[in-house]
Amino acid sequence: MWMAAASALACTTTGVLAYGVRGRSSSLIAPSxxxxxxxxxxxxxxxxxxxxxxxxxxxxxLEKYGVKATFFECGVNVRRLPQIARAVSDAGHEIGNHTDTHRMLSLRSTDVIRREMSRAQDAIRDTTGFTATLFRAPYGVRWFGMRQAQRELGLTGVMWTAIGLDWKLDGAAVSRRLLRSVKNGAILCLHDGRGISTQPDVTSTIEAVRTMVPFLLDQGFRLETVSQLLCPTI
Ligand SMILES: [Zn+2]
Structure with missing residues (x-):
């Protein structure tokens, strides 16, 4: 009997941990x-x-339609392409922290997690002059130590309402998938890179954005940065 109870407890614990690590609405391990x-x-x-x-x-x-977005950048990519990081910032878009090298941070030490986050923070600030206040964990995976690092660096964790899967679907499918989930306050996740790949193919992302932006504007949505969305007085 006690073995069944222990097994059930272990299952529950594993389930709670999995939700805390990957659940898009979870703030158990790190607030977001x-x-x-x-x-x-x-x-x-x-x-x-x-x-x-x-x-x-x-x-x-984005400029053609006069809309702003948020770019969660990796420190390695910012150091490799500083002019493009500056172009993003100069165009009025928001830049968030997506760690330095895009490592999966589960099972990593607190020191590794802090270093990944602070190096990206430094790269963004030193390159663009902008101090990021938003953080998105690579693969959406939160881990112990992230909560403290977010607090120390002044970062709000940001997950998503819907994700485009643009690294594997074609542009039309990405667009359909995201537009199905659109509602007031939605945060949509796409990718203008692929991890730290130097020559990523983001054709599907570009096609999806080309379709979605005019459609969303026609539907009466304002397209805002995440900070504007969370705090409309900005
Ligand atoms: Zn990523």
Whole structure:
């Protein structure tokens, strides 16, 4: 009997841990948000894993429609492409911290986690002059030590309402998938890079954004940075 109870407890514990590590609405291990207020017809487009050589193509589309987005950048990519990181910031988009080398941080020590986050913070600030206040964990995986590092660096964790799977779906499928989930306050996750790859193929991302932005504007949505979405007075 006690073995069945112990087994059930172990299952429950494992389930809670899995939710804490990967659950997009979980704040068990490190606090994070996954959507803004349902009271305003506004959403946030977010792009992870940049900057990349393809980022300027996205900036052109966003500029054409006069909308702002949030780019969660990796420190390694920022140091490799500083002009593009500056172009993102100069265009009025928000830059968030996506760690230095895009490592999966589960099972890593507190020191490794802090170093990954602080190096990216330094790279973004030294390159663009902007101090990031938002953080997105690589692969959406939170781990012990992240909560403290977020607090020390003044970072709010940001997950997503819907993710495009743009690293494996074509542009039309990405667009359909995200538009199905759009609602007031949604935070949509796309990628203008692929980890720290130097020549990522982000064709599907660009195609999806080209379709989605005019559609969303037609539907009356404002496209805002994550900070604007979370705090409309900014
Ligand atoms: Zn990523």
């Amino acid at each position: 948000v996954c959507q803004g207020s349902a009271d305003r017809r506004a959403i946030a487009l977010t792009f992870d894993d940049g900057p990349s050589p393809a980022t300027p193509r996205l900036l052109e589309i």
